[in-house]
Amino acid sequence: MITKQNISLSDYVVQSEGNIVSDMGSEKVMLSIHNGKYYNLGEIGGGIWDLMKEPIQVEKMVSTLTSSYLVEKQECEEHVLSFLTHLLEEQLIQIASKE
Amino acid sequence: MKRIWRQPILEVLDI
Secondary structure (H helix, E strand, C coil): CECCCCCCCCCEEEECCCEEEEEECCEEEEEECCCCCEEEEHHHHHHHHHHCCCCEEHHHHHHHHHHHEECCHHHHHHHHHHHHHHHHHCCCEEEECCC | CCEECCCCCCEEECC
């Protein structure tokens, strides 16, 4: 795994191990056993989380999301990169080596 | 039918 803190569209991302995840209504909540923090990923964030069960390229993730949601590609890219950066800062995901 | 997009936010809960 790579430990850089910037994510680009060409990167592959994957869930980190050691998180307890539960669906609460339409949203997804999570407990990190590493830092003891609870998180709410929300509905769309939960969907993004599910896409990262296996390493996935960010560009592919955006493509999947734009086919399911009413959002322009550029806006989706900005939102997803911001969200993933936050997940990475909290060590909830990792940047994977190219699969 | 495409769903409505909302910016995904990671909310840290202060339990």
